[in-house]
Amino acid sequence: MKLVVASGKGGTGKTSIAVNLALSVGARQVLDCDVEEPNVHLFLKPEKPSRKPVELLVPKIDEERCTYCRRCAEFCQYNALFVVGEAAMVFPELCHSCGGCKLVCPEGAITEKPRQIGTIIVAESRGMGLIYGELNVGEALAVPVITAVKEQAEDDGLVILDAAPGAACPLVETVHGADFCLMVTEPTPFGLHDLQVAAEVVKQLGVPLGVTVNFAGVGDQGVYRFCEREGIPIIMEIPYDRRIAELYSRGIPFSTEMTEWRGKFRELLDTVEAMIR
Amino acid sequence: MKQVTIMSGKGGTGKTTITGSFAALADEPVLADCDVDASNLHLILNPRVRETIEFKGLNVAEIDLEKCTRCGLCSRLCRFNAIHEYTVDPVHCEGCKVCVVNCPAEAISFKERVCGYAYLSETAYGPMSHARLTPGMENSGKLVTLVRQNAAKLAEETGRELVLVDGPPGIGCPVIASLSNVDAAVAVVEPTLSGIHDLKRALELLEHFGVVPSVLVNKYDLNMENTASIRGFCDEREIPVLGMVPFDENVTKAMVQVQPVTVYSPDSPASLAIREVWDAFISILGL
Numbered sequence: 235m236k237l238v239v240a241s242g243k244g245g246t247g248k249t250s251i252a253v254n255l256a257l258s259v260g261a262r263q264v265l266d267c268d269v270e271e272p273n274v275h276l277f278l279k280p281e282k283p284s285r286k287p288v289e290l291l292v293p294k295i296d297e298e299r300c301t302y303c304r305r306c307a308e309f310c311q312y313n314a315l316f317v318v319g320e321a322a323m324v325f326p327e328l329c330h331s332c333g334g335c336k337l338v339c340p341e342g343a344i345t346e347k348p349r350q351i352g353t354i355i356v357a358e359s360r361g362m363g364l365i366y367g368e369l370n371v372g373e374a375l376a377v378p379v380i381t382a383v384k385e386q387a388e389d390d391g392l393v394i395l396d397a398a399p400g401a402a403c404p405l406v407e408t409v410h411g412a413d414f415c416l417m418v419t420e421p422t423p424f425g426l427h428d429l430q431v432a433a434e435v436v437k438q439l440g441v442p443l444g445v446t447v448n449f450a451g452v453g454d455q456g457v458y459r460f461c462e463r464e465g466i467p468i469i470m471e472i473p474y475d476r477r478i479a480e481l482y483s484r485g486i487p488f489s490t491e492m493t494e495w496r497g498k499f500r501e502l503l504d505t506v507e508a509m510i511r
Numbered sequence: 512m513k514q515v516t517i518m519s520g521k522g523g524t525g526k527t528t529i530t531g532s533f534a535a536l537a538d539e540p541v542l543a544d545c546d547v548d549a550s551n552l553h554l555i556l557n558p559r560v561r562e563t564i565e566f567k568g569l570n571v572a573e574i575d576l577e578k579c580t581r582c583g584l585c586s587r588l589c590r591f592n593a594i595h596e597y598t599v600d601p602v603h604c605e606g607c608k609v610c611v612v613n614c615p616a617e618a619i620s621f622k623e624r625v626c627g628y629a630y631l632s633e634t635a636y637g638p639m640s641h642a643r644l645t646p647g648m649e650n651s652g653k654l655v656t657l658v659r660q661n662a663a664k665l666a667e668e669t670g671r672e673l674v675l676v677d678g679p680p681g682i683g684c685p686v687i688a689s690l691s692n693v694d695a696a697v698a699v700v701e702p703t704l705s706g707i708h709d710l711k712r713a714l715e716l717l718e719h720f721g722v723v724p725s726v727l728v729n730k731y732d733l734n735m736e737n738t739a740s741i742r743g744f745c746d747e748r749e750i751p752v753l754g755m756v757p758f759d760e761n762v763t764k765a766m767v768q769v770q771p772v773t774v775y776s777p778d779s780p781a782s783l784a785i786r787e788v789w790d791a792f793i794s795i796l797g798l
Contacts, residue, residue: 309608331590375684399680400680
């Protein structure tokens with residue numbers, strides 16, 4: 235089963251819940267799909283890490299063959315090619331690697347070369363597979379790195395994916411093809427607003443979802459009313475507890491010290507399994 | 512005109528709480544919410560929308576099955592794995608046009624799609640530019656650029672000298688768009704290992720794009736050791752720490768009351784600290 239832990243709003247506890255769930259139930263793999271700011275490896279120390287580059291093919295123009303006809307630049311939807319007078323320029327950081335410029339060039343002047351935009355790290359941690367990605371600083375496109383992380387997912391066993399915050403393309407890429415999405419939120423107006431938009435994405439993708447309310451007891455009742463109205467089950471509540479926050483701040487998964495939580499995470503998984511059956 | 516971005520690598524560190532308070536403390540600001548897919552600033556500034564602008568992102572391909580000869584070339588050429596069974600999956604289509612120009616039967620059209628809306632609004636503290644990306648859409652970077660352009664326009668129209676930009680989390684395309692041509696940035700960090708890890712990447716990003724950095728430690732009393740390590744790290748790199756804001760439940764209470772915390776409880780510990788941070792920040796900006 236591929237289980238995504240997601241949220242619209244950042245800082246609601248996705249990584250904490252993904253890691254504590256994985257440890258409590260003994261997941262096969264944990265995939266950190268927040269490649270802009272990966273954090274899982276701060277809680278699950280990577281053992282035997284190996285690094286693999288994530289590359290995109292970007293155009294390379296052979297100036298000997300180029301006649302500066304501008305067809306490539308006119309074709310490119312991302313403004314990654316620019317031809318002015320007798321100069322043709324490539325802006326690789328804007329390129330989405332669609333390969334179209336190479337196909338439209340009448341002179342065969344465009345070839346493609348790989349360009350590294352990030353890295354994935356494949357490791358083990360506490361008997362589980364740990365895979366995370368790192369988008370290079372200054373690069374715009376997170377999705378190809380997320381795709382590279384997801385390619386490492388095993389077909390069998392429990393694979394837990396930690397998503398990036400937000401409700402745009404990184405969330406879509408992470409949730410696509412998953413069996414279940416656990417949305418983590420906080421019971422505040424910010425948490426509610428972002429849960430609503432992120433839940434809409436997950437529903438569009440046809441992935442069943444449930445909600446975990448973190449920092450329960452602060453804020454208001456909006457999240458609970460929304461879930462009731464939409465028929466979204468609230469699978470677990472974690473109260474605001476300064477001890478959990480302190481353990482988190484030191485990179486310690488709270489269920490390893492507050493062991494009563496292990497059973498609750500196992501129950502959470504039982505509930506999810508019953509829901510998708 | 513000065514433009515400043517309140518950012519953080521990690522989500523949920525308090526960017527919007529800080530931006531909302533700065534909005535109330537600043538002298539005639541223009542506000543811009545650049546978190547277009549999970550926007551929150553409007554929840555505390557309560558804008559009245561004056562103008563709504565359709566945002567068209569990249570086009571999307573569409574196959575006319577009457578003309579399609581089922582040759583399968585489009586699906587082989589598509590690098591985004593967006594064409595299955597002679598149908599384009601709009602969620603994965605990145606609007607590159609490769610299938611459109613290469614279809615031998617000319618069966619594929621290229622349709623505009625509305626990917627969200629940009630808004631020009633009024634708040635109690637000044638004009639506000641914000642947006643809503645249709646959930647799940649691409650191109651949040653492009654919509655962020657539109658929000659920035661609209662904010663600059665509002666500043667020009669109203670003769671205001673300061674644009675406060677609430678940035679999205681992360682370091683990818685929408686963040687880059689929220690930082691282009693700004694005069695300075697405040698990175699909001701919480702004293703956790705995750706927060707420190709993400710702050711380092713965020714500061715690298717600021718350096719990469721030549722943006723003047725500064726740091727605010729939020730909920731600093733959560734872990735004093737980590738707070739000291741953030742200070743040490745910033746001192747070594749000569750990055751100014753504008754101040755430290757304590758954990759304060761008035762912040763959540765203010766959010767529930769739809770108000771900046773400095774307005775809801777001006778004498779609360781968080782509000783007093785935010786006011787000090789603001790004074791330090793405007794002196795760096797030379798305002």
